[in-house]
Amino acid sequence: MNLHAVRAIYHFEMARAWRTLMQSIVSPVLSTSLYFIVFGAAIGTRITEIEGVSYGAFIVPGLVMLSLLTQSISNASFGIYFPRFTGTIYELLSAPVSPLEIVLGYVGAAATKSVILGLIILATAGLFVPLRIEHPVWMIVFLVLTAFAFSLFGFIIGIWADGFEKLQVIPLLLITPLTFLGGTFYSVNMLPPFWQAVSMFNPVVYLVSGFRWSFYELADVNVGLSVAATFGFLGLCLAAVWWIFRTGYRLKT
Amino acid sequence: MTPIIAVSNLSKTYASGFQALKRINLEIRRGEIFALLGPNGAGKTTLISIVCGIVNPSEGEVLVDGRDIAAHYRAVRSMIGLVPQELTTDAFESVWATTSFSRGLFGRPPNPAHIQKVLRDLSLWEKKDNRVMTLSGGMKRRLLIAKALSHEPQILFLDEPTAGVDVELRKDMWNIVRALRDSGVTIILTTHYIEEAEEMADRVGVIAKGELLLVEGKEALMRKLGRKQLTLQLRERLAEVPASLAKYKLELGAEGNTLVYTYDTQAERTGITALLDEMGGAGIGFVDLHTDQSSLEDIFVDLVRKTR
Ligand SMILES: Nc1ncnc2c1ncn2[C@@H]1O[C@H](COP(=O)(O)OP(=O)(O)OP(=O)(O)O)[C@@H](O)[C@H]1O
Numbered sequence: 001m002n003l004h005a006v007r008a009i010y011h012f013e014m015a016r017a018w019r020t021l022m023q024s025i026v027s028p029v030l031s032t033s034l035y036f037i038v039f040g041a042a043i044g045t046r047i048t049e050i051e052g053v054s055y056g057a058f059i060v061p062g063l064v065m066l067s068l069l070t071q072s073i074s075n076a077s078f079g080i081y082f083p084r085f086t087g088t089i090y091e092l093l094s095a096p097v098s099p100l101e102i103v104l105g106y107v108g109a110a111a112t113k114s115v116i117l118g119l120i121i122l123a124t125a126g127l128f129v130p131l132r133i134e135h136p137v138w139m140i141v142f143l144v145l146t147a148f149a150f151s152l153f154g155f156i157i158g159i160w161a162d163g164f165e166k167l168q169v170i171p172l173l174l175i176t177p178l179t180f181l182g183g184t185f186y187s188v189n190m191l192p193p194f195w196q197a198v199s200m201f202n203p204v205v206y207l208v209s210g211f212r213w214s215f216y217e218l219a220d221v222n223v224g225l226s227v228a229a230t231f232g233f234l235g236l237c238l239a240a241v242w243w244i245f246r247t248g249y250r251l252k253t
Numbered sequence: 254m255t256p257i258i259a260v261s262n263l264s265k266t267y268a269s270g271f272q273a274l275k276r277i278n279l280e281i282r283r284g285e286i287f288a289l290l291g292p293n294g295a296g297k298t299t300l301i302s303i304v305c306g307i308v309n310p311s312e313g314e315v316l317v318d319g320r321d322i323a324a325h326y327r328a329v330r331s332m333i334g335l336v337p338q339e340l341t342t343d344a345f346e347s348v349w350a351t352t353s354f355s356r357g358l359f360g361r362p363p364n365p366a367h368i369q370k371v372l373r374d375l376s377l378w379e380k381k382d383n384r385v386m387t388l389s390g391g392m393k394r395r396l397l398i399a400k401a402l403s404h405e406p407q408i409l410f411l412d413e414p415t416a417g418v419d420v421e422l423r424k425d426m427w428n429i430v431r432a433l434r435d436s437g438v439t440i441i442l443t444t445h446y447i448e449e450a451e452e453m454a455d456r457v458g459v460i461a462k463g464e465l466l467l468v469e470g471k472e473a474l475m476r477k478l479g480r481k482q483l484t485l486q487l488r489e490r491l492a493e494v495p496a497s498l499a500k501y502k503l504e505l506g507a508e509g510n511t512l513v514y515t516y517d518t519q520a521e522r523t524g525i526t527a528l529l530d531e532m533g534g535a536g537i538g539f540v541d542l543h544t545d546q547s548s549l550e551d552i553f554v555d556l557v558r559k560t561r
């Protein structure tokens with residue numbers, strides 16, 4: 001195991017986050033605060049509570065999830081796409097590193113950033129609403145696993161993309177809609193039965209539901225299903241990354 | 254002694270269907286400076302990229318220090334440093350950070366003293382805290398060399414190291430390369446500047462259109478393919494070359510006061526004595542004479558022309 005390489009990549013990626021502190025930390029915090037003002041304050045006056053939890057507090061797990069998904073993807077996809085774009089990837093390809101080490105470095109750094117971000121958003125949310133975390137260990141487990149899974153997903157997008165537009169397209173066209181329709185700002189149980197059934201095909205529902213359960217013990221689906229969905233997605237992404245490196249897909253000519 | 258790099262029957266066909274390398278066989282000796290010479294698109298970068306693991310070969314085998322580059326990629330790659338042709342750098346990093354990064358990536362524990370030495374050798378020490386994007390082109394080129402040397406490789410690939418580097422710096426770079434060779438590093442460089450190969454290399458390989466045309470010690474190559482020209486400064490102007498001397502294929506200078514005789518150094522007889530005798534017979538006197546040996550450039554242009 002080339003641990004020096006893992007460390008080098010990880011530090012490199014973390015240093016990038018410090019350089020772009022505005023993008024990495026400040027802007028998601030700002031947008032979360034805006035969500036709070038708009039959804040929490042405005043809609044919160046109409047929907048006072050959901051299943052005994054104040055609306056403002058109810059949306060916190062969903063908001064964290066929303067940032068976690070989008071930031072994991074954008075961080076990891078950019079991290080690997082940029083060297084491909086500038087050509088500095090030559091160094092990575094010619095280095096004595098295994099796919100596992102590359103993934104640990106890049107995805108580890110992206111996931112770390114997302115987890116830190118998630119915690120900052122939680123802290124920010126704590127300023128607006130009283131927070132309650134029933135199962136802190138599970139909360140961290142969901143946070144870390146989701147961050148890893150979606151950083152892996154972002155890594156795959158960063159390898160697949162052959163232009164900056166493609167880097168945006170999946171988060172924009174797939175993840176954002178799925179997250180907004182995934183019970184981030186409402187309980188799926190509030191939907192008419194037909195849309196409830198449709199929602200069950202949305203994987204984000206399982207992630208948000210499990211995460212919310214760790215806060216308030218409120219869940220749209222069984223927690224076991226949430227755990228399974230998280231691991232399932234993680235496994236799927238791992239398999240895809242394994243295939244990419246085995247075939248040299250888009251990395252080598 | 255086993256060659257440090259052994260390439261056998263190496264072919265590369267890109268996804269586009271273009272065959273960039275055609276059954277290349279090449280051995281690089283330990284500790285030599287090997288120059289790979291060829292026109293644009295010859296396949297030099299492709300060949301280097303395969304050895305370094307950036308491009309997948311289509312066919313054939315590459316052994317580095319006796320080990321297969323795919324099966325033993327870890328051991329093999331940690332021996333190799335690569336300076337790419339393109340100036341690809343991390344614009345936002347500092348010189349120090351990007352050089353240290355390279356060392357870590359190649360599996361070496363941090364060693365600030367070594368990084369410092371490399372940066373000093375390449376006259377980049379004053380710039381160590383500068384962002385890469387603030388460097389000039391020549392400095393970026395040297396930075397790429399510093400990155401490649403950061404992990405103390407035994408083999409160094411330089412893909413057109415002096416492109417865009419001024420004459421002064423080019424001399425510096427040659428000195429650095431020689432010093433590296435003297436410290437035991439094997440160096441493979443590609444170049445368009447023939448003077449570079451001529452100045453630097455122990456052996457030269459000429460490649461064109463994906464085929465390795467020849468590999469030869471530099472001196473042997475010059476001797477083997479070298480033509481010499483004998484220039485005679487005439488006592489009196491000539492209007493034309495006398496018919497009696499036609500068989501020597503002499504060229505008359507524009508002024509009419511020089512005669513140039515081209516001969517092959519490999520030939521059994523150069524014909525010089527006979528020529529001078531016959532000139533004396535024809536009453537053509539000369540006041541001075543000198544010979545020129547064709548440069549690698551001429552040899553190279555000749556060779557490449559023959560393959561067209
Ligand atoms: N990724 C690729 N896909 C298709 N063709 C390629 C690719 N890379 C290189 N080629 C082709 O392979 C041939 C050899 O290219 P290569 O870069 O190895 O040449 P070179 O000898 O390094 O040239 P130069 O002196 O210009 O750097 C060229 O015709 C080039 O167009």
Ligand SMILES: [Mg+2]
Pocket residue numbers: 297298299338412
């Ligand atoms: Mg080239």
